Amino acid sequence: MSxxxxxxxxxxxxxxxxxxxxxxxxxxxxxLLKDGRSGTGSAAGPDVRPATQGAEPATWWVGNxxxxxxxxxxxxxxxxxxxxxxxxxxxPHVPMAVPASVAHGEWAAGLTYTLDTKVPGGSGExxxxxxxxxxxxAGLLTGLREVPLRQAETLGVPRAAPRSLEALRRSAVRTAExxxxxxxxxxxxxxxxxxxxxxxxxxxxxxxxxxxxxxxxGHLVVSADGRVRGVLGWAGAVVGDPAEDIAGLALxxxxxxxxxxxxxxxYGARPCLRGLWLARCDSVVHLAGALDSRDATRITLLxxxxxxxxxxxxxxxxxxxxxxDDAL
Numbered sequence: 581m582s583x584x585x586x587x588x589x590x591x592x593x594x595x596x597x598x599x600x601x602x603x604x605x606x607x608x609x610x611x612l613l614k615d616g617r618s619g620t621g622s623a624a625g626p627d628v629r630p631a632t633q634g635a636e637p638a639t640w641w642v643g644n645x646x647x648x649x650x651x652x653x654x655x656x657x658x659x660x661x662x663x664x665x666x667x668x669x670x671x672p673h674v675p676m677a678v679p680a681s682v683a684h685g686e687w688a689a690g691l692t693y694t695l696d697t698k699v700p701g702g703s704g705e706x707x708x709x710x711x712x713x714x715x716x717x718a719g720l721l722t723g724l725r726e727v728p729l730r731q732a733e734t735l736g737v738p739r740a741a742p743r744s745l746e747a748l749r750r751s752a753v754r755t756a757e758x759x760x761x762x763x764x765x766x767x768x769x770x771x772x773x774x775x776x777x778x779x780x781x782x783x784x785x786x787x788x789x790x791x792x793x794x795x796x797x798g799h800l801v802v803s804a805d806g807r808v809r810g811v812l813g814w815a816g817a818v819v820g821d822p823a824e825d826i827a828g829l830a831l832x833x834x835x836x837x838x839x840x841x842x843x844x845x846x847y848g849a850r851p852c853l854r855g856l857w858l859a860r861c862d863s864v865v866h867l868a869g870a871l872d873s874r875d876a877t878r879i880t881l882l883x884x885x886x887x888x889x890x891x892x893x894x895x896x897x898x899x900x901x902x903x904x905d906d907a908l
Contacts, residue, residue, distance in 0.1 A: 600687075605628045606626060646696065667679060673723035674719065676716055679814075699809060700803075702804070703801070704796070704832050717833070729789070729819055733819060737817055742782075745861070758868045765867075782854075788822075826855025828859070830855060831863060836891055867883060
């Protein structure tokens, strides 16, 4: 497959990636899995099917044992190359599976692919996390904190400045009225987070760790018994605010489970509450922004995330947090 070069209007050319089709994907994986290790297939080649919706899917299921991910552009190629190295760095530190690549290379000029072994289990959107699963998540947060930052940054993992909770709070307050008019949310619930409380929950200097930064339900592999068996989607990892991963878990598995997991991992009240309110404000802003769309699936997911983020926890109010505070 060769890329097409198109004029960009300025006399130069830009590269357009070829459209991946089932036939081109099948030819690629057939050369990689010559012994039929894909799990299912026929004389025509391995069974391949898009894992994502869209005219140009970038992720394909290959039989029942592998998943192929195609980088659609140069930026995604850089992220994928970094992700492959980062997964090897993270794997010894976390208690669950991190995807392993059985083959990687270029599927088009300058565009990479990775053929990964599928991690057994279902999506975190399909299965609830059990109490033992919360301990798995605690192990994940603990392991991420133990990854050497210098090694991660050597691989090219970027640093991300902490978000302003106060700016996010103001945005949530503004957009909550739209949800109220649509009978989706009571804006008075945001009164629990005052400007003073948001200031108390500012990210603390020196608290940065390696963060997954995309701990969605779709990136958690959960078994039928509620254990967290794997974590996918490492391309967006950054060195940054650990509260972002706590927030991601609040949206993915619910605030009580996220806070319990973070507490088991040794995080105190400040980062737990910061993560809680990042998730709550995000859930309001994101749902309000999606209401005008016709994407019913996305709106349903965002409604679920709003419900999860606003599940009550034992400590709801931001009290007098001292620098030495280390427990809920």
